[in-house]
Amino acid sequence: MKKIFNPKKQDWPFILQRPTQTVEDIERTVMQIFNEVQAGGDKVLHKYTKQFDRVELTDLLASPDEFIEAETLVSEQLKVAIQTAKSNIEKFHESQKTSKIEIETTAGVICWQEKRAIQKVGLYIPGGTAPLFSTILMLAIPANIAGCSELILCTPPDKSGKINPAILYTAKLCGITKLFKVGGIQAIGAMAFGTESIPQVYKIFGPGNQFVTVAKQIATKFGVAIDMPAGPSELLVVADDSANAGFVASDLLSQAEHGTDSQVILVSTSKSLMDKVEEELQKQIIELPRAAIAKKAIENSKLIFVENDKIAIELINEYGPEHFIVCCEDEEYYIRNVVNAGSVFLGNYTPESAGDYASGTNHTLPTNGYAKQYSGVNLDSFMKSISFQRISETGIWNIGNTIEVMAEAEGLQAHKNAVSLRLQSLKNKQ
Incomplete structure (x- = not known):
């Protein structure tokens, strides 16, 4: 794995590039x-x-x-x-x-939302x-x-x-x-x-x-x-001296063995930990049946040293990892400040493999930086939200003028008429 020390912010986009082909x-x-x-x-x-x-x-x-x-x-x-x-x-x-979510937004105007399966x-x-x-x-x-x-x-x-x-x-x-x-x-x-x-x-x-x-x-x-858009698998681990180097190496290799185009990154505030992880990688990789695949993936991967947690989380949010493991003394800092990640794994005894198989969370996650705008698969991924509304005579009387004014300002006279006719019918009843 390539070691990088205190990279300048302007170099982050280049350093964090994924090993993907042109399409x-x-x-x-x-x-x-x-x-x-x-x-x-x-x-x-x-x-x-x-x-x-x-x-x-x-x-x-x-x-x-x-x-x-x-x-x-x-x-x-x-x-x-x-x-x-x-x-x-x-x-x-x-x-x-x-x-179901239901609310009366104005007297006589009931709006609600219900979900339906795709x-x-x-x-x-x-x-x-x-x-x-x-x-x-x-x-x-x-x-x-x-x-x-x-x-x-x-x-x-x-x-x-x-x-x-x-x-x-x-x-x-x-x-x-x-x-x-x-x-x-x-x-x-x-x-x-x-x-x-x-x-x-x-x-x-x-x-x-x-x-x-x-x-x-x-x-x-x-x-x-x-x-x-879910492509080649990726993992970013942030770790300090509280981490177990053997565990960290095993997590990096667990993603590297997915495919030659997988990418794994270690971000650390400890140079000594980086050295220990590198040693563990060399020891563990030779025992793997998919060692050849893992070795090629490791070529696309990096060990990045930064001075503190603040720089680390900024770099991590810039990357937007699919899988994000936190093995740091101040894990609460990362929980509070992570905004771009598919799924987060906390502590020395929470391997990414748990989420891949059996902890309960979903392993179908956004890759290639799409964690900045996509969620991983969840129940709502298989559903649509449909909104409903019912307006009574009182309701149309209360919001009718608001609709008329806005429709007229947009130059949509038929929209205004659809309300005006109803309001006039109510006036005729009086």
């Missing part, structure tokens, strides 16, 4: 595949599944037998772990339910080198609690046309029956436009590589909503 070529590829999917449907999905996943499928939809078989292949230990995580995630997201949602679950069955829990659970009526899941098959058993088991546990063996750009296109097999959805959720991320963003041009 121009990706955008061209996305539009080409989108156009083909829109025109050719399932035939095109089969074509790209053969090209990218190296397998020819007879059916895109996972069969009931595949779900049954998967249940026998997943160990009892893993089943218990998934069920435990599911319980915690359900508890946290159930607690996010809110009741009816059709698509869940994208990466396969690749790490099949993220945990992401199914993070997306399907709040979707079910919200009351979404149709859940479509797309995930790429392996070279034998199979889906990882843990993905199938978790999907079934969450009540998903429509699981399609489609990945990448073509999966996003299928959910955006619909095909003979895959229904069109109203909103697409889930992380992915840069191709999937760009595809999701372009899908919004075609009337489909997305959860957020």
Whole structure:
């Protein structure tokens, strides 16, 4: 990891750059595949599944037998772990339910807000080198609690046309029956436009590589909503001498092993801690099965020394990390002052892995600095707020003149007339 000491503020944007590619070529590829999917449907999905996943499928939809078989292949230990995580995630997201908000803004004017579920949602679950069955829990659970009526899941098959058993088991546990063996750009296109097999959805959720991320963003041009721009994973740890260097190194490596384009950063007010963390990284990385991936990610990563907590939090808010771990004596300072982060982990015994799997919070989070304006996935991500109002005769009498004056000032006479006619009818009653 590159060490940086007391960087000047004007250099922060350069130092904090993400290791992402330019998207121009990706955008061209996305539009080409989108156009083909829109025109050719399932035939095109089969074509790209053969090209990218190296397998020819007879059916895109996972069969009931595949779900049954998967249940026998997943160990009892893993089943218990998934069920435990599911319980915690359900508890946290159930607690996010809110009741109807109602208020009388003026005598006779009642306004209220109610939430309704998004009816059709698509869940994208990466396969690749790490099949993220945990992401199914993070997306399907709040979707079910919200009351979404149709859940479509797309995930790429392996070279034998199979889906990882843990993905199938978790999907079934969450009540998903429509699981399609489609990945990448073509999966996003299928959910955006619909095909003979895959229904069109109203909103697409889930992380992915840069191709999937760009595809999701372009899908919004075609009337489909997305959860957020969620790209390569990232972690920032702030730590001082109260931190455990071994723990910090393990957290940095836990994100580095996601992919070669992941980024991890340590910000510290202690040079000695930075040295200890660097030593721990070298020791721990050689034991990892995904060491080659982690090493490449570490090349994109940095150890940054700053003089005090005030400079540290300013730099952190400038970066806007997806995951933010605080291992500092004055953690309350960071709690009070953090404004840009996807999810925050506090103390030496709160690894980022807990949020990835089983503490209850959601791990689908904004990356690439989007934590400055996006929230991570939560219950409200699967819902819409609809406002209602009812105005009585007394109410229209009380606010009618206000509406008339404002409508006339904007030159919208029909708007004014809609009120004036009602007020005149009330006068005629008197």
